[in-house]
Amino acid sequence: MTETAPQPTTAAANPPVQPMESNLLPSDVVRASATPDLPQPTRQLTKIAKLIDVSKCIGCKACQAACVEWNDTNPAIGENTGVYENPHDLTPDMFTLMRFSEWDNPATNELEWLIRKDGCMHCEDPGCLKACPAPGAIVQYSNGIVDFIHENCIGCGYCVTGCPFDIPRISKVDNTSYKCTLCSDRVAVGQGPACAKACPTKAIVFGTKEDMVAHANDRVEDLKSRGYENAGIYDPQGVGGTHVFYVLHHADKPSLYSDLPDNPRISPIVEGWKGVTKTAGMAVMGVAAAGAVLMGLFSRNKVEPEEEIAAERLVRDREEL
Amino acid sequence: MNIELSRRGFLRLAGAGVAATSLGAMGFGEAEAAEAAHVRAFKLTTTTETRNTCTYCSVACGIIMYSKGDVKAGEKADLLHIEGDADHPTNRGTLCPKGAALRDFVQAETRLTRPRYRAAGATEFQDISWDDALNKIARALKDDRDANLVQVNEAGVPVNRWTTTGFLAASATTNETAWLTYKAVRSMGIVGFDNQARV
Numbered sequence: 001m002t003e004t005a006p007q008p009t010t011a012a013a014n015p016p017v018q019p020m021e022s023n024l025l026p027s028d029v030v031r032a033s034a035t036p037d038l039p040q041p042t043r044q045l046t047k048i049a050k051l052i053d054v055s056k057c058i059g060c061k062a063c064q065a066a067c068v069e070w071n072d073t074n075p076a077i078g079e080n081t082g083v084y085e086n087p088h089d090l091t092p093d094m095f096t097l098m099r100f101s102e103w104d105n106p107a108t109n110e111l112e113w114l115i116r117k118d119g120c121m122h123c124e125d126p127g128c129l130k131a132c133p134a135p136g137a138i139v140q141y142s143n144g145i146v147d148f149i150h151e152n153c154i155g156c157g158y159c160v161t162g163c164p165f166d167i168p169r170i171s172k173v174d175n176t177s178y179k180c181t182l183c184s185d186r187v188a189v190g191q192g193p194a195c196a197k198a199c200p201t202k203a204i205v206f207g208t209k210e211d212m213v214a215h216a217n218d219r220v221e222d223l224k225s226r227g228y229e230n231a232g233i234y235d236p237q238g239v240g241g242t243h244v245f246y247v248l249h250h251a252d253k254p255s256l257y258s259d260l261p262d263n264p265r266i267s268p269i270v271e272g273w274k275g276v277t278k279t280a281g282m283a284v285m286g287v288a289a290a291g292a293v294l295m296g297l298f299s300r301n302k303v304e305p306e307e308e309i310a311a312e313r314l315v316r317d318r319e320e321l
Numbered sequence: 322m323n324i325e326l327s328r329r330g331f332l333r334l335a336g337a338g339v340a341a342t343s344l345g346a347m348g349f350g351e352a353e354a355a356e357a358a359h360v361r362a363f364k365l366t367t368t369t370e371t372r373n374t375c376t377y378c379s380v381a382c383g384i385i386m387y388s389k390g391d392v393k394a395g396e397k398a399d400l401l402h403i404e405g406d407a408d409h410p411t412n413r414g415t416l417c418p419k420g421a422a423l424r425d426f427v428q429a430e431t432r433l434t435r436p437r438y439r440a441a442g443a444t445e446f447q448d449i450s451w452d453d454a455l456n457k458i459a460r461a462l463k464d465d466r467d468a469n470l471v472q473v474n475e476a477g478v479p480v481n482r483w484t485t486t487g488f489l490a491a492s493a494t495t496n497e498t499a500w501l502t503y504k505a506v507r508s509m510g511i512v513g514f515d516n517q518a519r520v
Contacts, residue, residue, distance in 0.1 A: 012414045014385060014407045015365050026357040035354060065421035069402065136354020151356035185361040198405060200415040285343045292336075 007046050007143070011192025011206035024141055024188035031140040033132030045143035049209040050182065050196055052117050053219050053247040054257065055228070056203035059084070059098050059115040063195035063204055067096050070183060070194035092171035095119055095180040096195060099258035116246070116257040117195070117204065120167045120180035122146050124240030127266035128179075130274055131162025137177075144209065144243035147184050150176045164239060164264035182243065209243065219247045238265035368401055374493040375420045379517050381493040382420055383409025400427055462486060462509075470510060483510035490516030 004021040028041050064086075068075060075093035078086055084100040096119035103112045126146045129138040137152035138159060148159075148168075155175035159168045168177045183193035191197075192206035199205075205215060216233045223231035232251025235241050246260075254260040326334075368387040375382040383406035390398040403423040407414030419426075426432070436454040437446040449457070469485040490502045494517045506514050 012407050014414070015363075015404070017365050017368050017370055017387070019366050020363070022360065022363075024360055026359065029358045032354060032358065060418050062416060062418040062421045065418040066404070066416070069404075069422060069424055136356065136358065139358040141358075147358070147360065149354070149356055149358055152354050181360070185363050188360045189363050194404070197407075197414050198416045198421045200412070200417055202415070282343075289340060289343060 005189040008048060008187050008190045008192050009207050009211070011196035011204075013191060013197075015186065015191050016189055020189050022188040023190065024143070024145070024184060028141045028143070029139045030142045031126075031129055032136045033129050033138040034135040041142050043142070045141065047209040048143045048145070048182075048187065048207070048243060049212040050122075050193060050204060050206045050244045051212040051216050051247065052244065053203045053205070053216075054114065054116050055219070055223055055231070055247060055249045056201045057098075057115045057117065058201055058203075059100060059113075060200065061086070061098050062198045062200055063117055064094065064096055064098060066194040066198035067180075068094070070186070071095065071181075090118065090167060090169055090179075092169045092173070092178040095178065101256065101258045103256050114250075114257050116260060118165075118167075118258065120146065120182070120244065121165055121239070122180075122182055122243035123164075124242065125266070127162035127164050127239065127270060128159035128168055129162075130266060131158040131270045133158060141184075143187070145182045145184050145187065146243075147181050148177055148179065150174070150178075153177055158270075162266060162270045164261055164266060180244075212245070216245070216247050220251075223247070223249055234260065236261070236264045238263050365402060369398065372406060375416070375423065376426075376491075376493055377417075377419050377423075379493070379519075380411060381517065382406075382412035382416055384416070384420065384423065400424060403427070466509065481510045482512055484512050486511055487513035488515075490514075493517065 002019045002021050005016070005023040007023060024045075028043070028045055029038065030041060032038050067073075073093040073095070075087065075091060078088070080086075081088060085097060087094055087097070090097050096117055099116050099118050101114045101116075103114055104110075105112050122144055123146065124144065126138070126140060129140060129146060132138045133156065134152050134154045137149055137154065138146065139149060140146050153176035155170055155177065157170050157177070159177050160166070160170070168179045170177050183191070183195075186193060196204040196206035205212065207215075213233070213235075220231045220233060228249040230252040231247070231249050234246040234248050234251060234254055246257075248254060248257065248260075250256050254262050365387050368389055369391070371386045371388065373384050373386055375384050384403050385406045386400060387402040387404075388398040388400050390396040392398045401424075405412050405414040405416040405420070416423075436449050436451055438449040438454065438457070439446045465486050466483055469483065471480060471482040471484065474480045474482075488506045488511050490506070491498075494502070499517045502516050503514075
């Protein structure tokens, strides 16, 4: 008999090779795209999170290498265009990307090299899921993971519009959308994501959201004691908090870190279209339908014999021409 | 294919279509996911774990190699995945970008898997057996040492220095291997020498 995998608490562990029952089941889905009446799960998985402490990141890209190896995405060898980012943007084959920015700090007159690991933030209130019109193509599990179910994806690209962080990318190979899964396959057997395990400075750590917030608070305190007065946590409430969150040394100016949004929120177009506009549209359609039914019942449209004759004459005249 | 469809019939059908999709959109009738939510199958299940040391640098991180196929049963084992060994005291599971991409290193088409030899003045490498390669190396070492070994310095003190040959040994080795390598190389008098024992 195979045992059920435990829920993960750390990324620093060796994966099991014995068969294990997955601990991330279809019944753990709390939200699915275009599925309003989803039955709610009977259990609540422990909320998990990946913390990225940019102050400890050395920009080595081990996370990118580990991501490619684990997910078998095998991106093609790129071209050097004179920047450190490699590849130059997130792609359907590259779920995470180190972004490098240089900033002249006016307060200290020193050049700062701000490196941020970009990738899916696994929002508590995911814009991609809200925007997605394909039933069950984007799901959110009760532990916080937002995952794409590629068999259900229609490749429309609405998730890209819906994402406040510009993360999903549509593959030209199978025309479905790809992004970081938070290694949902590893989490399902009690492991942490490949990037967090590989990170040699432990700038990326993984565990329960509670543990990670506590760790992040320790880090912020430490940074403040080292003179980074504005150090803080980036766990944006505009999207309900995220399950991938940052410790920033300049938390007052997130946009310094390669345009990390200061106040991310789901685009008003998506909110409006899927909210008010949809409700109003439905109401208009309902009224029209009811009107049509009433009209049909109370004013039957009758065709008189002379109208039939007139119509036939018209048709005949046209044929003769 | 021609369908006999009057204008009136067409309008009727279109109306019915609009009505049906509207009902669907209003929540009557279930729009269901074609495929239930699932995660990717865990790819390391029933693989063979082999502990090893990363080949790249002298930090010597512990790694676990995961393979499919039973070598003991005469099958060919295919390397599936490599990741850091969380039980290893050096790296506790972490790896650098090169280490994290080790599988590609092992499976690289350009990986050197046998001794090769390029004759003086030749442009192409040719295959050579291990015996021939070792003989060739021994011959070259002996000739160079005979010609260039410095046995005494200017003051007449015996030094046995051999400065014209260098030796580069594997980065990731055990203490015993490092000790043996060190003894073998230094006993010949080689000065230019680097291996794990230095670190």
